[in-house]
Amino acid sequence: MAHIGWRERLGLWRSLLMYYGIPGRQSRMRRCYGQFIRSGDLCFEIGAHVGNRVLAWRTLGAKVVAVEPQPLLMQTLRNRYGQDPGVTLVEEALGAEPGEATLFISTRTPTVTTLSRDWISQVQQDPSFQSVQWDRDVTVPVTTLDALIEAHGEPRFCKIDVEGFELAVLQGLSRPIAALSFEYIPASIGTALGCIERLEALSHYEYNLAPGETHRLSFERWLAPGEMARVLESTREGSGDVYARRLTPAR
Secondary structure: OOOOOHHHHHHHHHHHHHHHOOOOHHHHHHHHHOOOOOOOOEEEEEOOOOOHHHHHHHHOOOEEEEEOOOHHHHHHHHHHHOOOOOEEEEOOEEOOOOEEEEEEEOOOOHHHOEOOHHHHHHHOOOHHHOOOOOOEEEEEEEEOHHHHHHHHOOOOEEEEOOOOOHHHHHHOOOOOOOEEEEEEOHHHHHHHHHHHHHHHHHOOEEEEEEEOOOOOOOOOOOEOHHHHHHHHHOOOOOOEEEEEEEOOOOO
16 A cells, blocks of 8 residues: 555544544444344445444454545455445445546545535535645545445345435436435535435435434434425534434335
């Protein structure tokens, strides 16, 4: 692997401390994802980063396909999970169609690395992003959710956290899946609203959300798509994940 500079090392260690070093985070994740995942289920982790969800899902007994295009983060994933037969690592990005794309990397804050120039422009209007720099770019291969399903099977749960490229990922999916999550952020809320529209074009879903890294669902009653859209439109700060579970035909 190429020489790792101090910025990359700092960014990696910040991510490792953030996602592995906070007491109680893994137990909260297991409680949250245990609502969707059972032992033996297949799960997709799109935007695996340093793999803390991989750890939680493996503890629940799931098989995991972890997708991460950042070379340094993929090396970290290989070091941690490369010998686990229940984890498949895919060093690619996901999008609406296969090909190649430019990945804009923030070496000091790799959690906000993205394929979307528009997303960068949008979030730079948010004061919390004022100090963020996207100081490196690389060309990465792009595949689709459909291709991933064809290669590995249909997931019981799919987490999508790709910094503004969530809708493009869902545009590469032509069949409904049982349950999934996708990130929302107020500065780019149109992306999350587009994800709801895309899911509803595939099937009928109900929705919930978990703010930040709480891994706690906010609503006791799951919301209809229009209700969730109104909640997102009224959100002014903070980010988190929208959860969607497919309604069965009987319902």
